[in-house]
Amino acid sequence: MSDVTFTFEGHPVAARKGQTVGAALAAAGQLALREARTGGARGIFCGMGVCQECLVTVDGMPNRRACLEPARDGIHVRRQAFPGEPPGASRGTPPIGFADLAVERADVVVIGGGAGGLAAAVAARGCGLDVLLLDERSTAGGQYFKQPAAALREPALDRQQADGAALRTRADSAGVRVLDGAEVVTAIDAGSVLATRAGRAFIARGRALVVATGAYERGVPLPGWTLPGVMTTGALQTLWRSYRALPGRRILIAGNGPLNLQVACESIDAGASVVAVAEAAPLASGERLGALTRMALADPALAAKGGGYLARLRRQSRLRLGVVCRRIEPAPAGGLRVEIGPAAGGPGESHDVDIVALGYGFQPSNELLRALGCAHDWDERAGLLRTRRDASCETTVAGVFAVGDCCGLGGAPAALAEGTIAGVALARALGGAVTAALAQEADRAARELARHRRFQAALWEAFAAPRLGLSLAAADTVVCRCEDVGKAELLAAAADGDPAIGDVKRRTRCGMGRCQGRYCGPALAEHLAAQGDRPLDERAFFAPRGPVKPVTIADLVGGGER
Amino acid sequence: MREVDVLVVGGGIVGMAAALDLARDGRAVAIVDDGRHSGTTANAGSLHVQMQSRFIRLYPDLAPNVERSLPLYVAGAARWRELAAELGADMEIKQSGGLMVAEDEAQFSFLAAKCARERALGLDVHMLDRAELSRIAPYLGEAVFGAELCREEGKLSPLKANEAVRRALDALGVLRLGETRVGTVARDGVGILATLEGRSAGTLRTGKVMLAAGSGTGALAAALGVRIPTEAEPLHMNITEATTPLIGHLVQHAERMITLKQLGAGQVVIGGGWPARFTGADAFPTVDPASMIGNLSLAQHIVPRLGALRVIRTWAGVNTTADGQCILGPLPGWPEVFAAVPGDAGYTLGPLVGRMAAAILSGREPGHDVSRFGVERFAAA
Numbered sequence: 001m002s003d004v005t006f007t008f009e010g011h012p013v014a015a016r017k018g019q020t021v022g023a024a025l026a027a028a029g030q031l032a033l034r035e036a037r038t039g040g041a042r043g044i045f046c047g048m049g050v051c052q053e054c055l056v057t058v059d060g061m062p063n064r065r066a067c068l069e070p071a072r073d074g075i076h077v078r079r080q081a082f083p084g085e086p087p088g089a090s091r092g093t094p095p096i097g098f099a100d101l102a103v104e105r106a107d108v109v110v111i112g113g114g115a116g117g118l119a120a121a122v123a124a125r126g127c128g129l130d131v132l133l134l135d136e137r138s139t140a141g142g143q144y145f146k147q148p149a150a151a152l153r154e155p156a157l158d159r160q161q162a163d164g165a166a167l168r169t170r171a172d173s174a175g176v177r178v179l180d181g182a183e184v185v186t187a188i189d190a191g192s193v194l195a196t197r198a199g200r201a202f203i204a205r206g207r208a209l210v211v212a213t214g215a216y217e218r219g220v221p222l223p224g225w226t227l228p229g230v231m232t233t234g235a236l237q238t239l240w241r242s243y244r245a246l247p248g249r250r251i252l253i254a255g256n257g258p259l260n261l262q263v264a265c266e267s268i269d270a271g272a273s274v275v276a277v278a279e280a281a282p283l284a285s286g287e288r289l290g291a292l293t294r295m296a297l298a299d300p301a302l303a304a305k306g307g308g309y310l311a312r313l314r315r316q317s318r319l320r321l322g323v324v325c326r327r328i329e330p331a332p333a334g335g336l337r338v339e340i341g342p343a344a345g346g347p348g349e350s351h352d353v354d355i356v357a358l359g360y361g362f363q364p365s366n367e368l369l370r371a372l373g374c375a376h377d378w379d380e381r382a383g384l385l386r387t388r389r390d391a392s393c394e395t396t397v398a399g400v401f402a403v404g405d406c407c408g409l410g411g412a413p414a415a416l417a418e419g420t421i422a423g424v425a426l427a428r429a430l431g432g433a434v435t436a437a438l439a440q441e442a443d444r445a446a447r448e449l450a451r452h453r454r455f456q457a458a459l460w461e462a463f464a465a466p467r468l469g470l471s472l473a474a475a476d477t478v479v480c481r482c483e484d485v486g487k488a489e490l491l492a493a494a495a496d497g498d499p500a501i502g503d504v505k506r507r508t509r510c511g512m513g514r515c516q517g518r519y520c521g522p523a524l525a526e527h528l529a530a531q532g533d534r535p536l537d538e539r540a541f542f543a544p545r546g547p548v549k550p551v552t553i554a555d556l557v558g559g560g561e562r
Numbered sequence: 563m564r565e566v567d568v569l570v571v572g573g574g575i576v577g578m579a580a581a582l583d584l585a586r587d588g589r590a591v592a593i594v595d596d597g598r599h600s601g602t603t604a605n606a607g608s609l610h611v612q613m614q615s616r617f618i619r620l621y622p623d624l625a626p627n628v629e630r631s632l633p634l635y636v637a638g639a640a641r642w643r644e645l646a647a648e649l650g651a652d653m654e655i656k657q658s659g660g661l662m663v664a665e666d667e668a669q670f671s672f673l674a675a676k677c678a679r680e681r682a683l684g685l686d687v688h689m690l691d692r693a694e695l696s697r698i699a700p701y702l703g704e705a706v707f708g709a710e711l712c713r714e715e716g717k718l719s720p721l722k723a724n725e726a727v728r729r730a731l732d733a734l735g736v737l738r739l740g741e742t743r744v745g746t747v748a749r750d751g752v753g754i755l756a757t758l759e760g761r762s763a764g765t766l767r768t769g770k771v772m773l774a775a776g777s778g779t780g781a782l783a784a785a786l787g788v789r790i791p792t793e794a795e796p797l798h799m800n801i802t803e804a805t806t807p808l809i810g811h812l813v814q815h816a817e818r819m820i821t822l823k824q825l826g827a828g829q830v831v832i833g834g835g836w837p838a839r840f841t842g843a844d845a846f847p848t849v850d851p852a853s854m855i856g857n858l859s860l861a862q863h864i865v866p867r868l869g870a871l872r873v874i875r876t877w878a879g880v881n882t883t884a885d886g887q888c889i890l891g892p893l894p895g896w897p898e899v900f901a902a903v904p905g906d907a908g909y910t911l912g913p914l915v916g917r918m919a920a921a922i923l924s925g926r927e928p929g930h931d932v933s934r935f936g937v938e939r940f941a942a943a
């Protein structure tokens with residue numbers, strides 16, 4: 001069924017239209033992509049454009065993210081040696097200034113087209129406002145709805161995808177201006193952002209901003225976590241749900257939280273053998289029964305769904321509770337050898353697999369919010385910064401609303417409800433026409449949000465597990481994947497005097513790489529806070545500076561192609 | 563209460579370099595730094611020697627001051643090399659030359675005139691036409707017409723250099739109090755009493771004080787009734803992802819604000835004085851997207867291959883400006899309090915200025931003519 005052929009290291013690879021280069025390569029068993037600074041190969045890790053581990057050279061252009069790069073007929077893809085070399089023949093473009101950039105105006109600019117952003121856009125548009133929605137992916141929908149790439153022309157896999165498609169259709173038919181493939185580079189002020197699309201930079205300027213940028217998976221460094229074939233649970237899910245690619249046949253999933261259980265079941269449905277599922281929480285213990293009951297009371301359907309996953313995995317896989325992934329190494333016969341066992345030590349078990357998926361919770365993508373100066377508070381239970389908001393989801397910066405997982409994790413139903421609440425609230429503030437029906441919908445959303453927050457609170461009580469931080473890493477385990485900074489080096493720098501996080505960054509280069517410290521930063525911040533008795537406030541983390549994601553200079557200043 | 567011989571306010575390159583010499587002399591030294599507005603942790607690591615056109619354009623009336631200081635920059639770069647050798651540290655110092663590029667004949671003649679004046683002051687500078695330029699700097703784009711080459715210019719890694727000096731200070735037992743602000747300094751009959759705020763809050767008694775507080779120097783001096791007109795100038799920086807060796811020189815422009823160079827680790831650092839801004843109640847230096855666009859656009863115009871690289875980070879740092887020249891010496895009426903602020907391109911001058919400041923505090927010859935650098939000049943103004 002291949003309708004696209006490209007070459008990888010000179011050999012033909014068949015792909016389906018709509019797949020990414022990374023997905024096609026993963027389906028073909030090619031997991032090793034970029035070369036790391038200190039040697040060794042890396043491959044798809046986050047699957048969503050954040051980690052920068054999947055870099056390849058495409059037709060001579062270095063640093064293309066395979067997980068996002070569309071598989072096009074006839075392109076030549078190569079593994080990228082470190083550090084990657086720009087093409088020799090290039091022409092510059094005449095110097096431009098900020099004033100030369102195109103400006104897209106709207107009443108409201110929504111950043112992120114997941115559950116929260118789409119819901120906010122639909123609500124604000126329903127009040128008659130002109131809404132511009134920017135989403136970096138080729139097909140908006142976000143991590144929960146995970147839409148199949150349009151060109152694949154695949155039917156929705158299930159209710160979850162069908163709901164996403166319906167919401168997107170609602171946004172389109174209501175007249176929300178959705179710009180797919182528009183990547184926000186940085187915030188300019190409380191009403192505008194700088195973005196790129198198809199090789200051009202532009203300014204999106206509104207009277208209000210809705211930030212709905214979602215979350216990415218928390219990095220938990222452990223021996224072997226940089227090996228090709230080790231990826232986040234979300235990456236595994238995206239490969240299948242968005243691109244219908246299975247990166248391997250034998251899969252082990254380890255982590256904490258219900259997403260791992262869902263993806264394990266989905267992988268089985270996709271035809272994979274899920275060798276084991278290691279959930280860090282003991283789940284079944286007596287004192288968690290109360291939490292399980294409260295979950296069921298708050299949302300019987302969702303609770304039943306979770307119970308169903310557990311029951312299936314008991315039958316169709318090896319479900320291990322209170323157990324973590326302790327180490328991964330290349331297996332003698334190819335693939336990966338994984339050891340799972342209690343975090344505290346003691347006997348474990350070992351499995352040989354093709355793919356290890358790790359899902360130890362999330363970190364909010366709050367870079368824009370922090371850069372805009374919105375206040376945040378540390379949530380000790382969840383181990384992350386939460387954006388401070390009022391009941392209408394407005395942040396401490398007037399005109400900047402934030403919804404969904406970028407504010408701290410809340411789950412898709414909460415994101416949907418928050419989107420509706422914010423969309424209606426900002427329409428009120430901007431003088432939009434809030435109909436009685438919409439006002440009612442916002443009230444309903446507020447009740448739904450309260451209910452879902454009760455569910456989430458009970459859920460995470462049931463799934464409570466100690467945060468692993470740097471505890472699983474060995475002395476020589478890489479903590480900063482971009483700059484290859486190992487745990488021993490990092491801890492030595494952290495223990496030398498009384499450094500702030502920026503000092504440790506400058507000393508070790510930890511957090512200076514392409515992913516901008518997203519995986520190493522939170523663990524380092526918590527370590528320094530514990531060691532130096534510092535508060536975990538905004539200052540405890542790396543400073544928020546643009547660009548949010550690496551962006552080619554040509555795209556920014558107008559010389560970009562495509 | 564802590565007691566030291568010398569309190570150095572400000573842990574930038576000047577304060578650290580001064581503390582190094584003072585500690586080597588056997589004095590008990592404390593460095594107190596609030597870690598908020600440091601040029602030293604944010605700077606681009608260019609070793610500047612030739613006059614920066616940015617400065618001439620921004621402050622034309624001060625250009626003669628800078629011109630008179632030029633020989634000091636040659637000595638400043640030399641002091642960096644010496645310091646690296648003393649500390650046995652790899653600071654990635656490379657004096658592979660600095661190119662100031664011209665895009666047309668008019669700019670070329672501006673540079674040629676500048677070149678002649680600098681040469682008269684003893685600098686190793688030459689004009690290069692397009693053909694010569696293509697030979698030594700093939701990475702430059704077609705837009706470049708010619709350039710002035712200054713052989714003494716180059717670069718170093720501030721990350722490595724700062725770290726090496728810090729380690730040396732720690733080895734000498736210098737007390738370093740970070741994230742801590744010096745609130746006031748006052749005489750208490752025995753010596754000087756300083757109040758500290760922040761992470762190491764408290765008081766500290768000292769015999770002498772060195773104000774190496776960069777843009778904060780003016781406020782500290784003002785509290786003592788002395789005028790030192792330091793201004794905080796927030797500046798924008800960009801850095802690309804690493805790439806194979808591409809750019810061998812420090813590159814600047816005859817007319818536009820830009821410096822660019824490649825670090826040892828492969829990243830290209832692009833700056834040159836584009837403005838950042840202060841935001842929030844605590845005046846947090848914040849990057850300005852307009853500077854990012856303008857600065858990067860210019861960069862790929864001069865070095866087209868940069869267009870294909872991705873910028874991975876921007877940051878804002880605080881530079882200190884006064885009148886373009888160093889500020890060195892005791893404060894009028896306060897013989898135990900000394901100022902130590904470098905002139906423009908103060909990282910290049912840092913170790914030398916720190917050394918001169920330590921010498922003056924200790925009653926030794928600073929080794930260079932510092933007669934124009936005294937604090938008194940501002941009272942007169």
Ligand SMILES: Cc1cc2nc3c(=O)[nH]c(=O)nc-3n(C[C@H](O)[C@@H](O)[C@H](O)COP(=O)(O)OP(=O)(O)OC[C@H]3O[C@@H](n4cnc5c(N)ncnc54)[C@H](O)[C@@H]3O)c2cc1C
Binds near residue numbers: 505511539540541
């Ligand atoms: C030669 C050189 C190369 C560099 N290369 C890189 C690189 O490759 N990649 C890279 O990422 N950086 C790089 N840097 C930048 C580096 O992070 C710092 O050295 C630089 O000083 C400025 O960084 P910063 O202001 O972003 O962060 P910091 O120096 O850490 O300063 C920011 C301060 O603000 C605090 N803060 C955090 N959040 C907030 C908030 N919301 N509001 C207020 N304060 C807050 C932080 O705790 C910190 O104290 C480089 C720097 C140099 C000098």
Ligand SMILES: Cc1cc2nc3c(=O)[nH]c(=O)nc-3n(C[C@H](O)[C@H](O)[C@H](O)COP(=O)(O)OP(=O)(O)OC[C@H]3O[C@@H](n4cnc5c(N)ncnc54)[C@H](O)[C@@H]3O)c2cc1C
Binds near residue numbers: 574833904905
């Ligand atoms: C973005 C940028 C790029 C630059 N690039 C270059 C370059 O490439 N080459 C070059 O030669 N120069 C460069 N400069 C200039 C150079 O960085 C500075 O001139 C130099 O670092 C100044 O060193 P300093 O020690 O005098 O002051 P700083 O490094 O500014 O240190 C002063 C310190 O004192 C602290 N302080 C102030 N008041 C108090 C107080 N009351 N209590 C406690 N602490 C206090 C400040 O917070 C600061 O940490 C650049 C500057 C910037 C901002």
Ligand code: FES
Binds near residue numbers: 050
């Ligand atoms: S896998 Fe492509 S960026 Fe993370």
